[in-house]
Amino acid sequence: MRTGTAARKTSETDVKVAINLDGSGVCDTKTGVGFLDHMLSLFSRHGRFDLTVECRGDTAVDDHHSVEDVGICLGAAFSTALGDKSGINRYGHSVIPMDESLVMTAVDISGRAFLAFSVELPAGKVGTFDTELVKEFLLGFVRKAEVTLHVKQLAGENTHHIIEAIFKSLARSLRDASSVDATLGGEIPSTKGVL
Numbered sequence: 225m226r227t228g229t230a231a232r233k234t235s236e237t238d239v240k241v242a243i244n245l246d247g248s249g250v251c252d253t254k255t256g257v258g259f260l261d262h263m264l265s266l267f268s269r270h271g272r273f274d275l276t277v278e279c280r281g282d283t284a285v286d287d288h289h290s291v292e293d294v295g296i297c298l299g300a301a302f303s304t305a306l307g308d309k310s311g312i313n314r315y316g317h318s319v320i321p322m323d324e325s326l327v328m329t330a331v332d333i334s335g336r337a338f339l340a341f342s343v344e345l346p347a348g349k350v351g352t353f354d355t356e357l358v359k360e361f362l363l364g365f366v367r368k369a370e371v372t373l374h375v376k377q378l379a380g381e382n383t384h385h386i387i388e389a390i391f392k393s394l395a396r397s398l399r400d401a402s403s404v405d406a407t408l409g410g411e412i413p414s415t416k417g418v419l
Contacts, residue, residue: 226402228304230297230368236289237281241297245305245402247274255279255294257287259353260361263391264294271395291357295364302369306402309333314413316400320393325380327389331397332372335419339366340374343390347383358387362394371401 226245233239251268253261256279268275277298281290306312317330327343339362345355366373373394380386405413412419 226305226307228301228306230300230304232293232297232300234289234293236285237279237293239279239281239290239293239297240277241294241301242274242276243298243301243305244274245302248272250274251276253277255290256281256283257290257353259350260287260291260294263387266388267391267395269395270392271399273395273399287352287354287357288360292360292364295361296368299365299368299370302365302398302402306333308412309335309419310412311404311406311408311410312413313401313403313405314419316397316402318393318396318400319378320389320396322380322385322389322392324382325385325389326378327380327386327393328374328376328378329390329393329397330374331394331401333369333401333419334372335370336372337367337370338372339363340376343375343377343386345383345386346381350384350387355383355387358390371398373397 229242231240249269249272251265253264314333319328
């Protein structure tokens with residue numbers, strides 16, 4: 225099993241994350257941010273990643289620090305679980321509909337952190353959740369996971385649906401990219417010999 229853990233403790237948050245890339249989609253999240261818990265549950269189920277997240281954060285201020293730091297820890301745990309990346313597919317992409325919304329994500333587990341985020345979220349909030357935090361979460365994730373991620377909204381009017389499609393599509397893309405390709409014989413999928 226390819227597993228990874230990460231922890232981050234600051235004056236603003238105390239976060240612990242554990243992930244199993246070869247799981248079945250079992251999820252236990254307690255972030256203190258209800259909408260984030262919902263999205264992580266979708267991420268876990270559709271990526272078939274077993275995921276545990278605990279976060280105590282300064283949500284009395286707002287959700288920013290908690291959401292960002294969970295993204296950072298998830299990226300770090302994901303990177304640890306990948307190990308030396310031998311034999312992985314490396315690339316993954318997915319186009320996911322959620323009712324009227326349609327989102328494409330494409331991932332390269334490249335060792336280079338980059339986020340292209342072409343999304344227009346009509347509402348500033350979903351419930352009490354600040355929707356601008358979706359990008360902050362993804363930035364934290366890609367920086368620590370060291371992946372290239374493109375997120376492109378192809379359609380959508382309902383903000384909840386658009387964000388849900390992002391997390392489901394990301395899960396599917398990462399599942400494909402991190403899966404082991406037996407035909408590679410354990411080789412690193414790069415002409416450089418390292419990712």
